[in-house]
Amino acid sequence: MIKAYIDCNILLDWLLEREPFSSYSAKIVELTENKKIISLVSPLTLANSYYIITKEINKKIADEFIRDCLRIFSVIGITLKNVEEAVFNRYKDFEDDIHSSIAAENNVDYLVTRNKKDFKSEKFKVLDAEEFLKKILIE
Numbered sequence: 001m002i003k004a005y006i007d008c009n010i011l012l013d014w015l016l017e018r019e020p021f022s023s024y025s026a027k028i029v030e031l032t033e034n035k036k037i038i039s040l041v042s043p044l045t046l047a048n049s050y051y052i053i054t055k056e057i058n059k060k061i062a063d064e065f066i067r068d069c070l071r072i073f074s075v076i077g078i079t080l081k082n083v084e085e086a087v088f089n090r091y092k093d094f095e096d097d098i099h100s101s102i103a104a105e106n107n108v109d110y111l112v113t114r115n116k117k118d119f120k121s122e123k124f125k126v127l128d129a130e131e132f133l134k135k136i137l138i139e
Contacts, residue, residue: 002136003038004028006073007113009047010129011041015053015065020133021114024129028112031073037136041073042102044095076106092118111137
């Protein structure tokens with residue numbers, strides 16, 4: 001089964017219905033809910049999303065969002081190794097480097113993000129949501 005690490009912007013596109021990206025994000029959520037793919041998120045992703053949703057909408061919606069994410073996605077931990085790799089193997093952004101380390105450690109096939117240029121890895125492919133759906137729905 002395909003295993004994907006889902007970045008914060010994909011979750012926010014889904015919840016905040018950001019066009020033209022929301023339909024792709026919603027399809028990823030649907031595939032995850034229907035157990036067609038395994039989608040991983042980290043506590044860092046959830047915390048960042050929560051903060052943005054609280055600021056843009058409100059705390060009640062942010063709380064519901066987290067409950068939905070806990071039900072839908074596999075939440076994986078952040079280790080000291082992930083933080084150390086982000087510090088010592090820094091490409092561009094500390095947070096994105098943590099995400100890359102977590103994704104690699106969990107042997108994902110894809111990291112799905114809208115900020116492809118911020119991620120580099122030989123261990124997984126980095127795709128935006130539209131590319132990811134086209135790729136997996138063809139396979």
